[in-house]
Amino acid sequence: MARNKFSSYHLAAALRRELDPAAALRLFLNPPASATPFRYSLRCYDLIICRLAAARLFPAMESILSRLASSSSSSGPRPREQLLCRVISAYGRARLPAAARRAFTHPAFPGRRTARALNTLLHALLDCRAPLRDLLVVCHDAGIPPDACTYNILMRAAAASGSVDHARQLFDEMLRRGIAPTVVTFGTLVAALCDAGQLEDAFDMKEVMVRQYDVLPNAYVYTSLMKGLCEKGDVDAALRLKEEMAGKADLVLDSAVYATLVRPLFRVGRKGAVVGLLEEMKGRGIVADRAVYNAMLAGFCKDEKDFGGAFAVLDDMRKNGCKADAVSYNTLVAGLCKLGRWRDASELVEDMPRRGCHPDVVTYRMLFDGMCAAGEFLEANQVLDEMVFKGFAPSKDGAQKFVEGIEREGDVVLLESVLCRLAKVNALVSSGWEKAVSGVLNEATELRLEKQLDSLRNHSGFDQCN
């Protein structure tokens, strides 16, 4: 009988099998009956916390952390810092900086914090767009000796705030403290210099890292430099740099290297060279990813205005097992609308779910704006219906143009319905509707509408619209 008992080992296996996080939580809280009180292993805590963190079920995750805190205060193995790092990162990805900071000091993890946890927190805060000074305060307060990774994150924060000089100062500081820079340090610095347009300094850094620090440039360093060259309009120099990479046995070319080159080549009218790049990738066994395809879609739609070519790219993506995302489709929708081809855009949007991608708020806004720009307000009205149903609001400009358009149609009933629907998604701009209303409505209707809209603004009268 004892052998059949459901142990923490069995629970861990069951948690691994259960893909639905809510079901996994129920399983964790109510393990099948066992003769003795159930003892949770650290592994079970680890599994459920990671699952809840990934699913962003934070309140549930916090309650499990509290249980862990009270259970780990007794003797036994301590929760690993790696788990703490998962929790902190999850809060960073969810843009919850205060929660990330609280997690860092959570009593469920009684062990001493190392640079690893500190670095994870710094990175989470950087994800939340925290300014460099906040990160420096965190470093100071933690009292943990920084390592190269700490400095790399701080340098990136400096660059993100637009100060390459500060990034360089941090580099000097790490050298003074005897911390050896890594290839990531140089990758960060080169990218920062390129973003700031300081290409010469970036190329100097590529030399210095080898000569003075014995660190070889990798694909990250090369890709940043190639992008920098393209932005200066020197695509050929970027292509030469790619050849330099190919000539080095220790370097592996990847999809990112090629993605960097695609749009710049389209921009200068060299789409034939892009075909050559794709062939080259194939020859090297590099699979084109979404970044490469999306760059091609933008090239065909915006530079070439060749929608046959763009749709062919979509087909290639499907054939090659690369799933087009909303951005891929939005690029096409935007291009079509810009040329007044809103019918084609509308057909594509309708077909998106069948193709495995649901239109997002950007898709609808572009289609809506495209129809308004073409003066097709009744068509736009249909799109608005779908948007409101999904809780999407049109852009401020789009809503205004639309209301003005409906006003010109002179259909009072439609105008009333439009204003109500716009109000539902908070897209009512007062200047727009007041102007529209004053043009077409008689005083009594105007007064009634105004009342309705006031009550809508006070979030109390949605039923009046139906």
Place this chain on the structure above:
DNA sequence: TTAGGGTTAG
């Protein structure tokens, strides 16, 4: 635990 590439609107 840290760095590179692409793209839609506003």
